[in-house]
Amino acid sequence: MHDVTILNGIVVTGIRTEVLDLAIDAGSISEVGPAGTLGGARQEIDATDLYVLPGAVDAHFHCRAPSHPERGTFASETKAAAAGGVTTVLEMPVSDPPCSTPAVLRSRRDLGERECHVDFGLFAGAAVNPSVAHEMVAAGAIGFKLFTHRPPPDRVAEFSGLWAESEDGIYSALETVALTGLPCTVHAENQSLIERFESLQTQDPRSSRPPVIEAAAISLLGVVSRYTGARVHIAHMSSGAAVEALVAASPTARLTGETCPHYMIFNEEQIEEFGSMVKVAPPLRTAEDNKALWDAVATGAIEVIASDHAPFTPADKAVPYGSAPRGIPGVETMVPVVLDAVNRGVLTLERAVNALSENPARIFGLYPKKGALREGSDADVALWNPTAENTLTLKSFQSRSGGSAIAYDGMVLKGRLRRTLLRGITVFN
Ligand SMILES: [Zn+2]
Incomplete structure (x- = not known):
């Protein structure tokens, strides 16, 4: 029985x-x-x-607990995950205080164990020294996270130990990560190019952060990955230019890539319609970029679809585009959006399951316990x-x-x- x-x-x-x-x-x-x-x-x-599918492994998830419970908690946001067919979430280290010390990692782990409705893993900040990195691995970190740009001025406290903008800083962080053997998810946007385009002071949000910012960061990461030996997973790729940079770097670097449903189905039309409510980083692009991302998932050039679930309340988001926080909820719409594309013949069912479950489980060392329906899983x-x-x-x-997901309404x-x-x-x- x-x-x-x-x-x-x-x-x-x-x-x-x-x-x-x-x-x-x-x-x-x-x-x-x-x-x-x-x-x-x-x-x-x-x-x-x-x-009957293996539960999705969401490799890019933010609930930020214990800070900002008004936006979401481990309990509320993992309940949303279960309601979207997601059974494992990998929580990013952005919080206050950020998850870049062993003590914070342990306290977040204890909080997650008490509150989560699905299984979870925790990322650790990568811009730390090797002994701290090793201690965070011993405390159970699933991987590391690095931003290659400076945090917004009003959120510096949440990003300590999570970012490095110079080539030297990025190299040092990935050299440290390589010592641990764990992968590092990287938010790839080049700081000096961000400043260049911001200094042009354009009022058009679409041209203030163009794809070259992302592509340049990915190219550098390819080289640094090759020479440090770090396994680098490029977060939330938003453009055809990013795909080209990833593919060009892939023969020698240890790179994998991820995109998110909002970059595949939304574009500048939604910025026009919903403004700051769809502000994300990198920004939404064009219909051609949507297609390039679907194609890259279909061919396997991009291995992972993740949600980048980043809850902000409607009040947080109801400010002018330039000053709005970057992020939208997405954990409960991710699999439905992808299965709808399977129904339309854009992707095969097997490729969808690879991108949502199997590949993220493999990259973060959870396969075949997670990401497969095999004896023993x-x-x-x-x-x-x-x-x-x-x-x-x-x-x-x-x-x-x-309430901030109005683009999905x-x-x-x-x-x-x-x-x-x-x-x-x-x-x-
Ligand atoms: Zn994110």
């Missing part, structure tokens, strides 16, 4: 996609077999005509009805900052989440 069986679903295991049954015992997948072959269970879940499972229509409304958002997507299980326990239904 199994604990749980999931019967007759269209299962994407990471090896094959076919109609299969899954058995779950003690929180893990214990058996995968043809429909009708696995025997009885205390709980049987009928998944006929549903996609954690039973982190999302059941999706692939043909049901889902109309997004602000009221349906679980994130405490869901009224969007009709094909594909609807039916149930999320975390280590065999239903956490969304």
Whole structure:
């Protein structure tokens, strides 16, 4: 007698996609077999005509806890994750105080263990000395995070130990990271080019931070990755220019890349319509960039789709574009947006699962416990009805900052989440 069986679903295991049954015992997948072959269970879940996917591993997530509970907490934002088919979140180190000391990492870990509705990992700041880096790894860091630009003047306290703008500073940080063997997610924007374009004082938000800023930073990171041996994961790529820089650097560097749904479906039209509510960093680009990013995910040039879930309240965002904070909620819309694209034939289902689950799990050392539905994997499972229509409304958002997701309001997507299980326990239904 199994604990749980999931019967007759269209299962994407990471090896094959076919109609299969899954058995779950003690929180893990214990058996995968043809429909009708696995025997009885205390709980049987009928998944006929549903996609049975490994829960998504969101490699770029911010809740910032314990600072700014009005924007979101580990509890509220991981509840949103479960409601979006995401079963692991990798939380960025931006907080007050920031996660760049072992003490802060341990206290955030304890807070996350008390509050999170899904599994989580914690990034550590990369601009630290080697002994601090090693201590943070010993305390359980999943990877490091580096910004290659200066923090906004009003948020300096949240970024201490997280950034380096000079070639020397970037090299030192990645040299330290290389000693640990863990990957480093890098926010790649070149500081001196940011200043150059800001000094032109254009009123047009689209030209104040053009793609060359991102591409130049990625090219440098390719070289530094090669010579330090650090594994560098480029965060939230927003443009075709960024993809070109990544592909050009890839033959010799240890680089992987990530993009986010908002860079794939939104562009300057949404800046026109929603202004500061869709301000993100790097900024939204053009329809051609949207297409370049979908193509890069389809070919595997970009390996990961992550949310960069960055909750700010509607009041935080309702200020002029120039002074608005950068970030939008996205953890509960990420998988729905990608599955809708699968329905439209933009991506294969297998490629979508690679980008949302398997590849982030591999890059951050969680595979095949996470990111796969194989015997021995954690039973982190999302059941999706692939043909049901889902109309997004602000009221349906679980994130405490869901009111800022106005660009998603009224969007009709094909594909609807039916149930999320975390280590065999239903956490969304
Ligand atoms: Zn981010």
